[in-house]
Amino acid sequence: MNAELQQKIKELHQKHKQGNFPELYLELVWTHSDIVRQIAVRLADTLEETKGIKVNRDLLEAGALLHDIGMYPCYDDELNTSSKLIPLQHAFVGGNIVRSEGFGEEYARFCEVHTATGLTKEDIERENLEVEIKDYVPVTVEEELVTYADKFHTKYPAFDPYEMISERISKYDPNRKVRLDNLRMKYGIPNLEDLKEKYADWSKDINIRINKALGK
Numbered sequence: 001m002n003a004e005l006q007q008k009i010k011e012l013h014q015k016h017k018q019g020n021f022p023e024l025y026l027e028l029v030w031t032h033s034d035i036v037r038q039i040a041v042r043l044a045d046t047l048e049e050t051k052g053i054k055v056n057r058d059l060l061e062a063g064a065l066l067h068d069i070g071m072y073p074c075y076d077d078e079l080n081t082s083s084k085l086i087p088l089q090h091a092f093v094g095g096n097i098v099r100s101e102g103f104g105e106e107y108a109r110f111c112e113v114h115t116a117t118g119l120t121k122e123d124i125e126r127e128n129l130e131v132e133i134k135d136y137v138p139v140t141v142e143e144e145l146v147t148y149a150d151k152f153h154t155k156y157p158a159f160d161p162y163e164m165i166s167e168r169i170s171k172y173d174p175n176r177k178v179r180l181d182n183l184r185m186k187y188g189i190p191n192l193e194d195l196k197e198k199y200a201d202w203s204k205d206i207n208i209r210i211n212k213a214l215g216k
């Protein structure tokens, strides 16, 4: 992707990191985002090769790197996501950060539509989220690819197989499983064995460092 854009996004992550262990938060969120970027690129490659569908690569990769920027204010000082703000809110916190930092609406959308398979009007009402009541679901191919790619890697951090994602996602709302299956039919299931291997040591190591920092 455009190196200048990538650097600008990295600086944004650096600016918004916070908590007692800002470097750990940054490493976790940034590395997860970069993994999602690689998964999204892989899905886009397959899509172009098999169906000839063109994907805006800079927008796709920027979207992947930005989608979780709203996580920083949602973590408390001990890297829990539940104490300050509920996890769904990081989508809207992120959208506001991206907008306020001068990125266009098409970039902010990645933050707002990437949670689960997107949030519907009903989700917004049920969760009492203080945002305009409407659907926040992926619409463009780039939004769909980032949202879908994100489901294959968690910030525990771990690579999840499709069956596990499907089970996790439908716990809250069975309609999400339908939307996930639609994404699978469009984009397939990526082979992530090499990425799993590449990040195996890092995943173990950051868990050890986080637990040590938290005195666990």
Ligand SMILES: [Fe+2]
Pocket: 032, 036, 067, 068, 150
């Ligand atoms: Fe994510």
